[in-house]
Amino acid sequence: TIGMIVIGQTGSIAAGTSTNGANHKIQGRVGDSPIAGAGAYADSTAGGAAATGDGDIMMRFLPSYQAVEYMRTGMDPTVACQKVISRIQKYHPYFFGAVICANMSGSYGAACNKLPGFTQFHFMVSNPTLRQPSEQIVDCI
């Protein structure tokens, strides 16, 4: 799955997702990606977020919506991402998932749930400081 957040020069935010879902899913199964607030969410008055991982679990917690609402309160994007991962962890300690977050001013962050074989999450960032798309890595919690 890809989840993407784009913030323009004036602070306008868009978000999106695209996926082919889980291997060997039962016919008709849909994951979190096409659900606003689950797979991704954007509000130009607060920020944007996108999630990836086990959609059957993650969609129950609306992590992207929750992260944006955390950022609306002024929370740092990295902390907002970590808090939504922690919220899911309480119920599903072994879920596979990660979230990226960005606020209106262009600050960004990410978080993931640490599992054997999944200890870091890789994501791509482009902004004027980086000049070109660059890969960034965050340690899972």
Place this chain on the structure above:
Amino acid sequence: ASQLPLAINTWAFRRAAEAAWSTLQAGGSEMDAVEKGCGQCEIDQCDGSVGYGGSPDEHGETTLDAMIMDGNTMQVGAVADLRRIKNAIGVARKVIEHTRHTLLVGESASMFAESMGFPCEDLTTQSSLSIYLKWLNRSCQPNFWKNVTPDASKSCGPYKQTAKFNKEEQTVWERRIQISNHD
């Protein structure tokens, strides 16, 4: 202000990031950038988890889900369980532009896509067919059924429900979704 514009995406999908960034640099809108970025991943079949030819379902078919959201207007366009159409994020954008709905699913979403001019194509590839056949040869393991007969942890379907519900350890099924198999 120097931190804007910004494009950020999950996973190390470089070509998708480049497509989004170059769209912004060329004067495209934020929505254009998201559509181009995610669309590039659909073309590239990023990681096997995006686009055609990946993650076959229990009948071997690849279906696509996509969503795009405008944070200015809070408009959302989405498609789910989309069949035989490669450009799922493009169809999601058309849901915003040409309907008053938010989410279209299944065969009806494919009919909408065709009416919007998207080509109808088989999403199966040799790779997805191979993944499916290997799974069949492993007695359909792993799968997402529970409390059915025959025992889904040992056999393929068709399944019927059982009256008795067994409690299973959460970790067992949660670990079926991992780095090469995810939303």
